[in-house]
Amino acid sequence: MRYLTAGESHGPQLTTIIEGVPAHLTLETEDINFDLARRQKGHGRGRRMQIEKDQVKIMSGVRHGKTTGAPITLVVENDDWKHWTKIMGIEPLDESLSEEDVKRKITRPRPGHADLVGAMKFNHRDMRNVLERSSARETTVRVAAGAVAKKILSTFGIKVGSHVLEIGGVKADDTNYASIEELQEKTESSPVRCLDRVAEQKMMAAIDQAKNDGDSIGGIVEVVIEGVPAGIGSYVQYDKKLDAKIAGAVMGINAFKGVEVGIGFEAASKPGSQVHDEILWDEKDGYTRRTNNMGGFEGGMTNGMPIVVRGVMKPIPTLYKPLQSVDIETKEVFEASIERSDSCAVPAAAVVAEAVVAWEVAVALLDKFGSEFIEEIGENIERYEERVKNF
Numbered sequence: 001m002r003y004l005t006a007g008e009s010h011g012p013q014l015t016t017i018i019e020g021v022p023a024h025l026t027l028e029t030e031d032i033n034f035d036l037a038r039r040q041k042g043h044g045r046g047r048r049m050q051i052e053k054d055q056v057k058i059m060s061g062v063r064h065g066k067t068t069g070a071p072i073t074l075v076v077e078n079d080d081w082k083h084w085t086k087i088m089g090i091e092p093l094d095e096s097l098s099e100e101d102v103k104r105k106i107t108r109p110r111p112g113h114a115d116l117v118g119a120m121k122f123n124h125r126d127m128r129n130v131l132e133r134s135s136a137r138e139t140t141v142r143v144a145a146g147a148v149a150k151k152i153l154s155t156f157g158i159k160v161g162s163h164v165l166e167i168g169g170v171k172a173d174d175t176n177y178a179s180i181e182e183l184q185e186k187t188e189s190s191p192v193r194c195l196d197r198v199a200e201q202k203m204m205a206a207i208d209q210a211k212n213d214g215d216s217i218g219g220i221v222e223v224v225i226e227g228v229p230a231g232i233g234s235y236v237q238y239d240k241k242l243d244a245k246i247a248g249a250v251m252g253i254n255a256f257k258g259v260e261v262g263i264g265f266e267a268a269s270k271p272g273s274q275v276h277d278e279i280l281w282d283e284k285d286g287y288t289r290r291t292n293n294m295g296g297f298e299g300g301m302t303n304g305m306p307i308v309v310r311g312v313m314k315p316i317p318t319l320y321k322p323l324q325s326v327d328i329e330t331k332e333v334f335e336a337s338i339e340r341s342d343s344c345a346v347p348a349a350a351v352v353a354e355a356v357v358a359w360e361v362a363v364a365l366l367d368k369f370g371s372e373f374i375e376e377i378g379e380n381i382e383r384y385e386e387r388v389k390n391f
């Protein structure tokens with residue numbers, strides 16, 4: 001299974017084509033719209049999110065609510081496009097257009113964005129050509145593809161959740177949940193997708209403070225996936241290790257600067273006896289682990305314990321408080337000023353992280369259990385689970 005995305009932040013639409021989705025999967029627009037709406041929420045988002053109301057259009061690969069096995073095309077239109085038709089003009093430049101019509105040629109790179117290096121690399125004198133595609137608006141269709149992956153996973157009882165652990169230095173103390181359902185329910189009712197109601201208030205205050213100061217803040221999100229059979233991914237080749245693929249996918253989210261699996265960086269300061277998860281067996285559950293410090297992975301493969309992955313997001317780079325930069329035409333120093341931006345998008349990024357991790361797990365699941373039609377994959381999983389339980 002693979003997907004590509006296309007589309008610009010202020011262009012007409014974002015598109016993804018997903019190939020390799022098994023036939024007979026129940027898939028409705030609502031399954032995808034649910035996650036699109038979750039991605040738009042969160043305290044700290046800017047004005048753009050009031051303009052957009054992301055809704056998917058399924059353009060191929062689905063008939064009467066079931067996938068056919070053909071490539072699936074998903075489209076999300078940009079409502080903001082109508083304000084940008086001249087600036088984003090797709091047709092060759094009309095000579096009759098005034099300078100004003102084609103205004104906002106960007107020659108002033110924003111620190112922390114792809115603008116300057118992207119323009120150097122592609123030899124663009126208008127950095128809008130970089131900005132439009134490097135924008136996190138593209139995560140809309142990554143979330144759409146992730147929603148399809150989640151639907152595959154849920155068909156086999158595999159559940160995905162996420163929560164925010166930290167924003168702007170405020171850490172959640174209470175990170176407990178009894179089940180993925182409880183995690184989902186509690187995060188949905190939190191404006192920052194956090195389980196800790198006391199920390200939640202402090203996080204919102206920190207976001208408001210940053211906004212008032214013309215600044216921005218980042219944070220840490222955690223994704224949890226339960227019910228994945230042991231043995232997804234592989235130890236035999238570096239590029240088959242599923243934990244590595246997941247790390248790459250999380251790092252691929254705009255503004256993500258680090259990833260941990262299980263206890264992650266904490267492993268550096270602990271002796272092995274306090275790190276490795278002891279192996280247990282009983283008739284009901286088969287092989288399990290006493291603890292889950294390794295976040296569900298041994299040797300690049302799932303071990304049947306919940307997958308636990310964390311990612312750290314840097315503060316949003318566009319700031320109302322200007323940062324110094326250099327105009328590429330005049331070489332003049334200037335202070336970057338902006339019209340609008342998120343001041344914190346960590347809660348939204350948690351939803352993106354869910355999507356990209358779910359995607360990698362679904363791909364590895366299909367690699368192991370076949371990929372043509374859902375019923376056959378289910379039979380293969382069942383047979384395998386029975387065998388490894390008594391292994």
Ligand SMILES: Cc1cc2nc3c(=O)[nH]c(=O)nc-3n(C[C@H](O)[C@H](O)[C@H](O)COP(=O)(O)O)c2cc1C
Pocket residue numbers: 046112113114134135136139253254255256314316317318319340341342343345348349352
């Ligand atoms: C959900 C989400 C929303 C974002 N919103 C903004 C924003 O409003 N303003 C901004 O400057 N950056 C925003 N970013 C981050 C930038 O897209 C990102 O920092 C930039 O493209 C440079 O990429 P890099 O940080 O990965 O190097 C957002 C990121 C995510 C994941």
Ligand SMILES: C=C(O[C@@H]1CC(C(=O)O)=C[C@@H](OP(=O)(O)O)[C@H]1O)C(=O)O
Pocket residue numbers: 009046047048049052134135136137140254340341342
């Ligand atoms: C549009 C989204 O996020 C955008 C991501 C983004 C960036 O630079 O990454 C900059 C902002 O875009 P704009 O300048 O149009 O307001 C955000 O709003 C979205 O998440 O759907």
